[in-house]
Amino acid sequence: MRYISTRGQAPALGFEDVLLTGLAPDGGLYVPEFLPRFSPEEISSWRGLSYEELAFKVVFPFVEEAIPADDFREMLAETYRVFAHKAVAPLVQIDSNEWVMELFRGPTLAFKDFALQLLGRLLDYVLERRNQHVVIMGATSGDTGSAAIEGCRHCKHVDIFILHPHERVSEVQRRQMTTVPGENIHNLAIRGNFDDCQQMVKESFGQQAFLGGKTQLVAVNSINWARIMAQIVYYFHASLALGGPQRSMAFSVPTGNFGDVFAGYLAREMGLPIEQLVVATNRNDILHRFFSGNRYEKHALAHSLSPSMDIMISSNFERLLFDLYGRDGKAVDDLLKSFQSGPVQIEDHRWKRARALFDSYAVDDDLTCATISRVFTECEYLLDPHTAIGVEAARKCRRDAGTPMITLGTAHPAKFPEAVRRSSISVEPKLPLHLDDLFDREERYTVLDNDRQQVQDFIARNWKFAG
Numbered sequence: 001m002r003y004i005s006t007r008g009q010a011p012a013l014g015f016e017d018v019l020l021t022g023l024a025p026d027g028g029l030y031v032p033e034f035l036p037r038f039s040p041e042e043i044s045s046w047r048g049l050s051y052e053e054l055a056f057k058v059v060f061p062f063v064e065e066a067i068p069a070d071d072f073r074e075m076l077a078e079t080y081r082v083f084a085h086k087a088v089a090p091l092v093q094i095d096s097n098e099w100v101m102e103l104f105r106g107p108t109l110a111f112k113d114f115a116l117q118l119l120g121r122l123l124d125y126v127l128e129r130r131n132q133h134v135v136i137m138g139a140t141s142g143d144t145g146s147a148a149i150e151g152c153r154h155c156k157h158v159d160i161f162i163l164h165p166h167e168r169v170s171e172v173q174r175r176q177m178t179t180v181p182g183e184n185i186h187n188l189a190i191r192g193n194f195d196d197c198q199q200m201v202k203e204s205f206g207q208q209a210f211l212g213g214k215t216q217l218v219a220v221n222s223i224n225w226a227r228i229m230a231q232i233v234y235y236f237h238a239s240l241a242l243g244g245p246q247r248s249m250a251f252s253v254p255t256g257n258f259g260d261v262f263a264g265y266l267a268r269e270m271g272l273p274i275e276q277l278v279v280a281t282n283r284n285d286i287l288h289r290f291f292s293g294n295r296y297e298k299h300a301l302a303h304s305l306s307p308s309m310d311i312m313i314s315s316n317f318e319r320l321l322f323d324l325y326g327r328d329g330k331a332v333d334d335l336l337k338s339f340q341s342g343p344v345q346i347e348d349h350r351w352k353r354a355r356a357l358f359d360s361y362a363v364d365d366d367l368t369c370a371t372i373s374r375v376f377t378e379c380e381y382l383l384d385p386h387t388a389i390g391v392e393a394a395r396k397c398r399r400d401a402g403t404p405m406i407t408l409g410t411a412h413p414a415k416f417p418e419a420v421r422r423s424s425i426s427v428e429p430k431l432p433l434h435l436d437d438l439f440d441r442e443e444r445y446t447v448l449d450n451d452r453q454q455v456q457d458f459i460a461r462n463w464k465f466a467g
């Protein structure tokens with residue numbers, strides 16, 4: 001399997017090199033040259049497989065030239081063994097033909113564990129084989145950071161630098177990152193927002209001379225193809241549990257960087273019958289404005305009760321545009337360059353193609369709290385604010401009541417006690433036992449200005465073999 005850039009100018013790479021990179025040298029994102037495609041018969045034959053066995057079927061075609069089958073099987077078994085539910089991604093019914101798929105049973109209580117537990121193991125495997133050191137540089141609005149630290153902290157050959165927006169993540173999220181001991185773990189609180197952090201990370205991939213030529217950057221954000229690849233699996237898992245592929249499914253996906261919902265789009269391209277994908281945003285609604293009115297335009301980033309989705313520039317939207325433009329990298333490059341200086345639209349026929357599959361809805365803080373409260377009243381099920389946005393958008397956008405609607409439950413409510421309190425729910429969400437003493441643990445992080453030079457200098461001074 002070869003991977004090509006969405007801007008069309010970078011050389012194609014194999015899986016191992018794609019894993020060890022971030023942005024392509026032309027500024028694009030890597031995508032597979034061709035997707036594997038599975039027939040309904042083949043997908044049906046996977047019913048009853050464990051999560052790790054299913055993951056092998058779906059993901060192995062993407063990695064097979066780099067990793068022998070037995071080694072990959074073992075990696076997947078270790079990855080999904082750390083989840084606190086035997087089903088790994090259990091489905092909970094909250095209404096007639098309406099489900100939440102709980103993706104927060106991993107160690108850091110958000111869907112990011114599905115891919116980052118695997119990414120850590122893949123990195124360890126490949127870096128050990130190459131005897132190579134890398135610097136992980138990631139941006140987080142709260143969840144990717146702790147999942148990346150948890151997934152990669154035991155990797156022998158990595159230093160980890162995670163940038164989060166100072167005072168813009170929940171206290172639980174911050175502590176999950178900043179209380180993890182380890183010489184190779186560095187948390188940077190940036191006086192800016194998530195987009196500033198993400199921008200610094202992306203720009204740094206094109207400026208790696210600051211590392212002195214002795215190591216290289218690797219991405220843990222969803223710009224890294226390996227992240228997206230692992231997230232495709234749970235769409236198959238949910239569908240098979242609810243009668244697919246003989247029945248078509250609808251999914252509602254709380255969306256920020258467009259990674260999770262793009263994984264759903266890929267599952268469909270690989271043969272899984274999906275009738276509808278709902279892009280659910282908070283008030284940072286650039287994607288909703290695109291899908292509802294074909295206008296892609298930046299607004300100022302607002303702080304919300306669903307901080308992990310406080311994102312304006314959604315990295316993976318570019319991967320969808322690449323397909324909508326018939327995989328014409330130059331057209332994507334031109335469009336995204338115009339977007340730097342103002343709003344853009346795409347041709348009507350391309351937008352309509354996207355609309356055939358995607359619907360969208362934006363949910364503000366008040367409606368988020370009202371949804372948490374309503375669902376708790378209806379079935380005593382406690383939603384986190386991100387999942388609540390997905391549930392509300394699902395109800396607003398549903399096309400067909402006969403099609404199962406599955407909202408991706410992207411985080412555990414105990415990560416966001418403020419939203420739960422504001423919803424006037426009578427219960428306090430409790431952290432699981434392994435995080436019981438989170439508030440007693442010592443924190444370690446450095447606050448820096450929103451300044452790329454300062455951040456790069458910090459990394460250059462602090463990675464393991466610096467100086």
Ligand SMILES: Cc1ncc(COP(=O)(O)O)c(C=O)c1O
Binds near residue numbers: 111222255257386387
């Ligand atoms: C809890 C939670 N829900 C939803 C999202 C949005 O996912 P994506 O960025 O893949 O669109 C994120 C972060 O990305 C998240 O942390």
Ligand SMILES: N[C@@H](CCOP(=O)(O)O)C(=O)O
Binds near residue numbers: 144145257
């Ligand atoms: N919501 C994310 C933001 C980063 O998104 P990613 O999926 O590209 O890593 C977070 O919580 O950090």
